[in-house]
Amino acid sequence: MNVDDALPPLQVPAMTVPVPTDVSPEMQRIIAAPRRPAWDVLLKTGEEWRAAANALAAKTLQALPAMRERLHVTVKSSTMDGVRVYVVTPDVLPPEHRDKLLIHVHGGCYVLSPGEAGTPEAILMAGIGHFKVISVDYRMPPEAYFPAALDDAMTVYKAVLKTSDAKNLAVFGTSAGGALVLEMMLQAKQQGLPMPGAIAPGTPMSDVTGTGDTFYTNEMVDNVLVSRDGFCAAATIVYAHGHDLKDPLLSPVYGDMHGFPPAILTTGTRDLLLSNTVRVHRKLRRAGVEAQLEVYEGQSHAQYQFDDRVPETREAFSEITAFFDKHLGTR
Amino acid sequence: MNVDDALPPLQVPAMTVPVPTDVSPEMQRIIAAPRRPAWDVLLKTGEEWRAAANALAAKTLQALPAMRERLHVTVKSSTMDGVRVYVVTPDVLPPEHRDKLLIHVHGGCYVLSPGEAGTPEAILMAGIGHFKVISVDYRMPPEAYFPAALDDAMTVYKAVLKTSDAKNLAVFGTSAGGALVLEMMLQAKQQGLPMPGAIAPGTPMSDVTGTGDTFYTNEMVDNVLVSRDGFCAAATIVYAHGHDLKDPLLSPVYGDMHGFPPAILTTGTRDLLLSNTVRVHRKLRRAGVEAQLEVYEGQSHAQYQFDDRVPETREAFSEITAFFDKHLGTR
Numbered sequence: 001m002n003v004d005d006a007l008p009p010l011q012v013p014a015m016t017v018p019v020p021t022d023v024s025p026e027m028q029r030i031i032a033a034p035r036r037p038a039w040d041v042l043l044k045t046g047e048e049w050r051a052a053a054n055a056l057a058a059k060t061l062q063a064l065p066a067m068r069e070r071l072h073v074t075v076k077s078s079t080m081d082g083v084r085v086y087v088v089t090p091d092v093l094p095p096e097h098r099d100k101l102l103i104h105v106h107g108g109c110y111v112l113s114p115g116e117a118g119t120p121e122a123i124l125m126a127g128i129g130h131f132k133v134i135s136v137d138y139r140m141p142p143e144a145y146f147p148a149a150l151d152d153a154m155t156v157y158k159a160v161l162k163t164s165d166a167k168n169l170a171v172f173g174t175s176a177g178g179a180l181v182l183e184m185m186l187q188a189k190q191q192g193l194p195m196p197g198a199i200a201p202g203t204p205m206s207d208v209t210g211t212g213d214t215f216y217t218n219e220m221v222d223n224v225l226v227s228r229d230g231f232c233a234a235a236t237i238v239y240a241h242g243h244d245l246k247d248p249l250l251s252p253v254y255g256d257m258h259g260f261p262p263a264i265l266t267t268g269t270r271d272l273l274l275s276n277t278v279r280v281h282r283k284l285r286r287a288g289v290e291a292q293l294e295v296y297e298g299q300s301h302a303q304y305q306f307d308d309r310v311p312e313t314r315e316a317f318s319e320i321t322a323f324f325d326k327h328l329g330t331r
Numbered sequence: 332m333n334v335d336d337a338l339p340p341l342q343v344p345a346m347t348v349p350v351p352t353d354v355s356p357e358m359q360r361i362i363a364a365p366r367r368p369a370w371d372v373l374l375k376t377g378e379e380w381r382a383a384a385n386a387l388a389a390k391t392l393q394a395l396p397a398m399r400e401r402l403h404v405t406v407k408s409s410t411m412d413g414v415r416v417y418v419v420t421p422d423v424l425p426p427e428h429r430d431k432l433l434i435h436v437h438g439g440c441y442v443l444s445p446g447e448a449g450t451p452e453a454i455l456m457a458g459i460g461h462f463k464v465i466s467v468d469y470r471m472p473p474e475a476y477f478p479a480a481l482d483d484a485m486t487v488y489k490a491v492l493k494t495s496d497a498k499n500l501a502v503f504g505t506s507a508g509g510a511l512v513l514e515m516m517l518q519a520k521q522q523g524l525p526m527p528g529a530i531a532p533g534t535p536m537s538d539v540t541g542t543g544d545t546f547y548t549n550e551m552v553d554n555v556l557v558s559r560d561g562f563c564a565a566a567t568i569v570y571a572h573g574h575d576l577k578d579p580l581l582s583p584v585y586g587d588m589h590g591f592p593p594a595i596l597t598t599g600t601r602d603l604l605l606s607n608t609v610r611v612h613r614k615l616r617r618a619g620v621e622a623q624l625e626v627y628e629g630q631s632h633a634q635y636q637f638d639d640r641v642p643e644t645r646e647a648f649s650e651i652t653a654f655f656d657k658h659l660g661t662r
Binding site for chain 2: 007008009010011012013014015016017018019020021022028029032211212213214216217218219220221223269270274275278279281282285286292293294295296297298315319
């Protein structure tokens with residue numbers, strides 16, 4: 001709430017924003033892309049979202065074989081205690097990473113990137129960081145609704161804990177995946193489970209109530225999410241299925257972050273969720289957690305993980321790798 | 332340069348931006364303040380700027396006694412090798428800070444905050460962090476032009492090195508002061524001087540050529556600097572006095588940052604210099620420097636140091652203190 005209802009909003013005139021010059025040519029093309037098609041198509045049912053997700057996933061699947069080859073990783077589908085997963089293994093696993101294991105929770109507003117379409121970020125992390133990664137293919141609408149995604153991620157976390165020391169684990173993901181990482185930590189605390197050695201919540205959907213200053217200042221500037229009232233908000237409401245959006249298991253910025261493991265957060269200056277990334281960063285710091293923030297010039301939501309051939313993608317995953325190398329196994 | 336001149340700029344419609352709700356009531360009032368008066372008055376001479384600076388300074392000076400009292404510090408004017416300084420001493424200096432010393436370089440677009448009006452940030456740091464601080468009252472137009480500010484700061488740094496171990500020193504400042512911190516490190520390297528134990532360049536004017544994406548996306552959003560083509564750009568041109576604005580001693584983002592000391596950088600989501608803070612952060616990281624980035628929700632340029640009674644001000648200077656405590660004396 002505003003302290004004083006009389007505090008006036010800011011009126012900002014229309015602006016013309018050139019493509020930033022101090023980023024790589026490859027990133028310039030991503031930044032210059034038109035706003036996401038159908039960013040304002042607000043589907044209302046799990047069935048509609050699954051149809052849209054399948055159409056998008058078809059394109060992703062076509063690109064996967066070449067991506068896996070470029071990054072020298074192998075992907076195998078499996079299940080862990082009934083939950084579908086993809087196990088992503090780099091061709092070269094350095095000795096110091098042989099006892100380490102990463103859990104990946106993909107993004108997509110809780111409704112997109114089903115099946116193997118959810119694996120690209122896991123492939124990036126495995127290929128650039130040379131880690132073994134388990135990517136959770138959690139249930140999504142219309143197969144299941146809140147808290148199914150979180151339940152499945154927790155099932156995998158608990159399964160991994162049976163054979164791995166928590167200090168050798170990290171959990172990472174972007175957007176809805178970043179939120180799920182934070183939600184997992186809240187739930188792990190509640191359930192008395194050990195914390196992993198580190199987490200990497202990338203531009204997390206940490207507040208799905210619409211709070212966060214860059215929901216306004218970066219509206220129509222971010223070419224991925226585009227708007228506070230766009231497709232991603234609509235998708236989240238479908239996933240929430242009537243559940244209170246302010247529940248920390250949907251808006252983890254409202255959770256108690258004391259005792260969280262060291263965290264690295266990644267976002268961009270044009271990201272609609274810049275505020276909701278820095279708010280989590282501040283909340284972690286206030287809770288005494290070691291938390292590192294990386295903000296990339298000119299990038300909209302999650303663009304640091306759009307294409308493995310972009311230098312800034314390598315840079316972002318190299319930062320996350322260095323952070324994991326610093327913190328895993330050290331407790 | 333854009334990779335491709337055909338990359339189109341983004342057209343962003345006018346927007347209405349409410350005051351952010353997830354900040355303190357005190358910070359909400361700062362964020363809700365009207366745009367800075369005379370932000371678009373582009374003075375052209377050192378004499379004109381000094382008259383404007385004196386008018387602004389008169390208000391600052393009125394507020395200083397109460398501020399010093401609240402923060403329990405004493406300020407004494409002095410000189411070091413001919414350069415005017417203010418020595419700011421906290422009433423309570425903890426034993427572990429007795430051999431530590433901070434050098435403060437004030438902000439103000441290289442033309443504002445002459446004399447004691449340049450001390451508020453030094454008072455904040457001394458009072459909140461419980462450090463002894465030397466604040467450099469460097470020469471400004473029309474008394475002197477580029478590189479006078481940098482020369483004076485370097486004179487003080489060298490004078491301090493005569494009696495203090497570099498590893499026990501930190502250098503900090505905001506805006507033009509943040510840029511001067513970086514310029515000092517470039518020059519210290521060139522002159523073969525030892526690096527301090529840590530630096531805190533806050534929202535540095537690291538690129539005065541007009542490059543940086545948030546010069547556009549936060550134009551008219553930032554209520555302090557307001558515009559890429561506003562008063563601060565005009566003031567810098569007066570200080571530069573015909574010198575190339577891309578010289579790393581005016582735009583330090585173009586300098587070689589290898590070998591820099593650990594750095595903590597502070598900015599806000601509405602800061603016109605958000606990009607030029609995160610670009611420095613990335614440049615430091617790419618150079619292998621330990622660099623920590625803090626971005627505060629909803630804040631425009633340098634607002635983390637506007638008022639000692641605001642919780643976010645305490646938070647920002649507590650973060651800087653923790654960073655200095657971690658790095659000073661440890662090399």
